[in-house]
Structures are given as C-alpha cells and as structure tokens.
Amino acid sequence: MSIKKNGDELGKKKAAKSAISQIEDGMKVGLGTGSTVAEFVKLLSKEIKSRNLDIRAVCTSYQTKNLAIDNEIPIISYNETKSLDIGVDGADLVDENLNLLKGGGAAHLREKIMAKMTKKYSIIVDETKLCEKINEPIPIEVIPSAKNLVEKNLEELGGKPILREAEKKDGPVITDNGNFVLDCSFENLEKDKRDLEQLAKKIKETTGIVEHGLFIDLADEVHIGNKEKCYIKK
Ligand SMILES: O=C[C@H](O)[C@H](O)[C@H](O)COP(=O)(O)O
Structure with a gap:
C-alpha cells in the first residue's frame, strides 16, 4: 500500500505559485518529484522565459528530469555542484x-540528497497533506539482495514491512536507483517528535537500507495551498 494521495489540484497550483516568487536570477534550484x-x-519554465533568468536545475527523478527537459529548463547533474540555492519539493504528509x-x-x-x-x-x-502526527507506513528504499534481512530487522523493531508492488509492471517497484521499496508501518510508533527521530535513526542502522522517507527538521518552510489561498508555515 503506497502512501500517495491524490490531494487537491487547485491547492497544489496555489502552493507552487507561492513558491515561485523565491526564484532569482543565477540560482541553482533543486527540483523534487511528484x-x-x-x-x-x-511555472518555473514560464518564469525563466519571461524574466530571461539564468537558472540551473538539479532533478530528483526521471519524472522531473523529463518534465524539465520538455519545459526547456537547463539541467545540471548532482555532482556538478556542491550546493543549491533553493530546493522545492512536495510531500506526502507534513506534521x-x-x-x-x-x-x-x-x-x-x-x-x-537534494x-x-x-x-x-x-x-x-x-x-490535505497536513497531519497532526506522522503515522502512515514509512517508505524505505532497500538494496534488492538485502530485502529479507531488512524485513527481519524491521520486524524486530516492531515494523510490518510490505514490498511495494508496481501497478503497470509485474513484480516490485524498482526505484530510479535500481532498488526495492518496503512500506513499513509501526503500530506502536510513539507519536512525539523525539521518537520519530529515534525510529529514523534505528531504521538507518540496518545494513541494506539506503534511505527512508522520514524528513525530520529539514524543511525551512511549507507553502500550503487550498481552494481559496496559500499560506506559509515556518
Ligand atoms: O516520492 C515521491 C515524493 O516524495 C513526492 O514529493 C511526494 O510523493 C508528493 O507527491 P505529490 O505532490 O504528487 O503528492
């Protein structure tokens, strides 16, 4: 079961429009996915063209890269820079x-990484992405040959990992990095921030796990769109 929600299309547009005002000439911009x-x-493509901006973008997926190419946004790879001026990304949940x-x-x-x-x-x-506490299954990217080891270790942590299956292909989802994804729920997940942090650390200790989907203390601000407006939380 994936945690992906359809959400509200107008809210997405309003949030994207709000974030675009931060883009300045000469910036290196990280583009998330979704x-x-x-x-x-x-919007970024229109902005680059109308204001004649010199922008370079790092893309976090094939989906975003293809879209950036179609929209004529200049792309650089991760290893062409050591830092980015701004990264703009979506989320499945924000607590x-x-x-x-x-x-x-x-x-x-x-x-x-971005x-x-x-x-x-x-x-x-x-x-629709706002929540009080994060308690959905956590996506965990896993090296394929470590699947069973990781499943066993996650179960020992109190987790229930489920291999994410592809919808338009037989078999598991394969990430852009060639790995599997386990969606792991933790029934007894304590809901305060400290325990989320500890859980994130414990998950990361398991050999074969490349990365999990908990992003703790990383967001500087969140642009939240609804049908009427957009507001910002910092
Ligand atoms: O792996 C996907 C990413 O974390 C997306 O940023 C997340 O799923 C949100 O996507 P969307 O904007 O389509 O809801």
Whole structure:
C-alpha cells in the first residue's frame, strides 16, 4: 500500500505559485518529484522565459528530469555542484513540527540528497497533506539482495514491512536507483517528535537500507495551498 494521495489540484497550483516568487536570477534550484512539483516546474519554465533568468536545475527523478527537459529548463547533474540555492519539493504528509513523510513516488533517496545540499528547502503541498502526527507506513528504499534481512530487522523493531508492488509492471517497484521499496508501518510508533527521530535513526542502522522517507527538521518552510489561498508555515 503506497502512501500517495491524490490531494487537491487547485491547492497544489496555489502552493507552487507561492513558491515561485523565491526564484532569482543565477540560482541553482533543486527540483523534487511528484504532481505538486510538476506544477512548479511548469511555472518555473514560464518564469525563466519571461524574466530571461539564468537558472540551473538539479532533478530528483526521471519524472522531473523529463518534465524539465520538455519545459526547456537547463539541467545540471548532482555532482556538478556542491550546493543549491533553493530546493522545492512536495510531500506526502507534513506534521505540526514541519517534519515530512516522503517517498509515495519512491523518489525519497534523491530528494533527501537534494534537501541536504540546499541552502533553503521549501515544501509545497495542498492542505490535505497536513497531519497532526506522522503515522502512515514509512517508505524505505532497500538494496534488492538485502530485502529479507531488512524485513527481519524491521520486524524486530516492531515494523510490518510490505514490498511495494508496481501497478503497470509485474513484480516490485524498482526505484530510479535500481532498488526495492518496503512500506513499513509501526503500530506502536510513539507519536512525539523525539521518537520519530529515534525510529529514523534505528531504521538507518540496518545494513541494506539506503534511505527512508522520514524528513525530520529539514524543511525551512511549507507553502500550503487550498481552494481559496496559500499560506506559509515556518
Ligand atoms: O516520492 C515521491 C515524493 O516524495 C513526492 O514529493 C511526494 O510523493 C508528493 O507527491 P505529490 O505532490 O504528487 O503528492
């Protein structure tokens, strides 16, 4: 079961529009993944053309890269820079402390690399993504040959991992990095921030896990769109 929600299309557009005002000439921009980022990419293209901006973008997935190419946004690879001026990304859930759950589209590994390279990490979501506490299954990217080992270790941590199956292909989802995704629920997950942090650390200790979808203390601000307006939480 993926954590991906359809959300509210108008809210996504409003959030994307709100974030675009931060783009300045000469910036290196990290582009996240998903349907909300897709709205941002289209606006960014228009902005580059209308203001004649010199922008270079790092893309966190094939989905975003293809969209950026179609919209004539200049792209650089991760290793052509050591830092980014701004990263703009969506999220599957945003809690009260602006911690994020990501990876509904299996892009969270490259997204987290981007988040850690950027001076400002700006999240765009529609209001349906807000939650009090994160308690959905956590997407965990796993080296294929470590699947059984990781499943066993997650079970020992109190988790119930489920291999994410592809919808338009037989068999498991394969990430852009060639790995599997386990969606792991933790029934006894304590809901305060400290325990989320501890859980994130414990998950990361398991050999064979490349990255999980908990983004703790990374977001600088969240642009939240609904049908009427967009507001920002910092
Ligand atoms: O792996 C996917 C990413 O973490 C996305 O940013 C997340 O799923 C949100 O996507 P959307 O804007 O389509 O809801």
